[in-house]
Amino acid sequence: MSLVLDAARIAAAVNILLLGGIIAIWVRTYREVRAPMTLGSIVFAAFLLAENAVALYFYFNAPAGMPALAVEVMAVLQILEAVGIAALSYVTWK
Numbered sequence: 001m002s003l004v005l006d007a008a009r010i011a012a013a014v015n016i017l018l019l020g021g022i023i024a025i026w027v028r029t030y031r032e033v034r035a036p037m038t039l040g041s042i043v044f045a046a047f048l049l050a051e052n053a054v055a056l057y058f059y060f061n062a063p064a065g066m067p068a069l070a071v072e073v074m075a076v077l078q079i080l081e082a083v084g085i086a087a088l089s090y091v092t093w094k
Contacts, residue, residue, distance in 0.1 A: 005059060008075035011082040012056040018082075018089045019049040025092055048085075052078075 023045050030038040055078065062071070 004072050004075045005062070008071070008078045009056060009059045011075070011078040012052050012059060014082050015052040015078070015085050016049060016056065018085045019045050019052065022085075022089055022092050023049065052081075 023042060026038055026042045026045065029035075030042060055074070
């Protein structure tokens with residue numbers, strides 16, 4: 001389970017970094033354009049950033065006896081989320 005947990009930790013950390021970059025770009029864009037869609041995207045990304053920060057905290061401080069299946073499922077979701085955020089980062093920076 002250690003390898004799976006490490007993959008989840010890495011994916012969560014990558015998500016945090018990418019979301020920080022996306023939020024910075026969207027904040028700059030919002031200051032220029034003042035579009036409600038951009039503001040909504042910033043709020044959504046901030047909540048997603050918070051979710052990843054909490055997940056990363058729990059990945060490093062997992063309670064003893066945590067079911068292995070739960071860790072594996074969360075790791076898969078974290079990795080899929082990383083792929084989605086990477087795609088969003090690509091189109092944001094392009």
